[in-house]
Amino acid sequence: MANDLYRVRGIEETTAALGELKAKATPGGRVGRILKLAAGQLLRYVLGIVHVDTGRLKNSMFQTPPEQSGNDLLAYVATNVEYAPYEHGRGGSHAFFARAVREEGPSIADMYAKQMRKDLLQ
Secondary structure (H helix, E strand, O other), X not given: OHHHHHOOOOHHHHHXXXXXXXXXXXXXXXXXXXXXXXXXXXXXXXXXXXXXXXXXXXXXXXXXXXXXXXXEEEOOEEOOOXXXXXXXXXXXXXXXHHHHHHHOHHHHHHXXXXXXXXXXXX
């Protein structure tokens, strides 16, 4: 009888559910795939607003695949053109990354967060 006080019922089911959730929250899992879609949408927005003189900066834009960093999953929208920080640093309409995050970021984050919550609860 005393041992029954410390018995946890459903621990196997709970452990299995947590394992499934952990598998979904990996770069190759559902969360990683949704993060990749969100980064792609942000990249498309950046490509639509970046100033174009020669096209070099616009053509250099890319997104990274989702990666694990501690408890976080990260994906980046970036460029490797050496003058990009100077162009972005001009501010205003030239600040393509800051503008994308400010103008489109909240709606992208909201839309994909809803999708993640839905997928994680399945």
